[in-house]
Amino acid sequence: MNPVLQVRALERRVGDVEILRRISLDVMPGEAIGVIGPSGSGKSSLLRCIAGLDPISGGDVLVEGRTAKPGDGAIGMVFQQFNLWPHLTARDNVALALKVVRGMPAKDADAKAEAALTKVGLGALGARKPAALSGGQQQRVAIARTLAMEPRVLLFDEPTAALDPELTTEVLDVIRTLAASGVTMLVVSHEMGFVASLSTRVVFLDHGVVVQAAPPGEVFGGGGEPRVKTFLKTYLERVAWTKDA
């Protein structure tokens, strides 16, 4: 089986600063790659370079063997801030690209948008504008909008960072369902439990370098690199709060 996404010696520099240093990664169809690491490690930059939103200084990004470009349908991206268009209903947010990019007749595009919204549990809310939806619902609309275009690879850039714990859960459940259905994805997240349970492989980035790329059991099960262990220890100390007796 050939990889659906190939990242080869990817580099990104801004001035003298090396954001990403020769990152290579093959993603097989149906894989869910969890990307973790400290802030400023290059996680979001990696996703943005793969998406083509940030220019790369060296290397290649290939989807099914071809160089991917933003908007060519190969890669879909879900952003931290949802980025829904506020003047359009949820349904129109999903249907717009189907109509104007794919040239789909309005009726078919609307039906496909409804189906995508139903898939993320929002079938009844298609007529609402983003302002009338919760943060979690908005992010689910954003996922539906990306899904409707049927990309080969789906990128999630900290999809729950702007949400409270309850809303986070509803978005993570949707991503989990998509991963289980075989959608190929890369997910940048600070939700370690989610990454551990979702991913087929976990990539730990630090200072623009892949420190470790291994199955979640290995990374989270104590078999990680020293830098990874330090990072996870800090994380666990923060979340494992107990009330003093």
Place this chain on the structure above:
Amino acid sequence: MIQALNDSLIAAAQGLPMTLALWLGGVAIGIVAGFLIGAVRFFAPLALTWPLAALVEAVRGTPFLVQCFLLYFGGPFIGIDLSPVVAGLVALSAYGAAYFSEVFRAGFMAVPKGQLEAARMLGLSRPQTVLRIMLPVMALAVLPSLVNLAVILIKETAVLSIITVPELTFRVQGVGSATFAFAETTLVLALVYWALTEATSWAARGLERRIERRMAA
């Protein structure tokens, strides 16, 4: 006193259509020209936009009264010989365009980058993104500022009386000059302008509320 007020009101009624016509014309031309200038300044490379930037700064940096004088009295020296009404319309439109262009430019800048990146990732072309995303999102952001400027332009029409445009102020001041009832005529002028600006603001608030309701539906 009653006679002066009566005469002022008649003069105001005679001057009002001209004021409204100049205002509506100035706002319409100013918005169209301002949009084009704002769009060029936002989208075109910097080297192409500096003459427009210089023009906008020249208009914003000088009093409207001086601009009217320059156009009406200075224009003939360079072959631009305009009637008072045409000169007034041109001056008001140019003045409005300079300010409207800055509102539109700020509006373009205010469209969140992420919404444009989302459009790019989904494959929308640049023109499609401008038409389908930027303009509607921007329209909502700039509406209050556009209304504010339009209201300011109503009051600026009074300056056109200086170049003998027969609008509201010119007509009512004529009554004042003939009768020396300056207090009464000025009071009438103030009330009519106040009513005009209030009516415009009220209509705009209604429009904004309607749009807000539609956004939240």
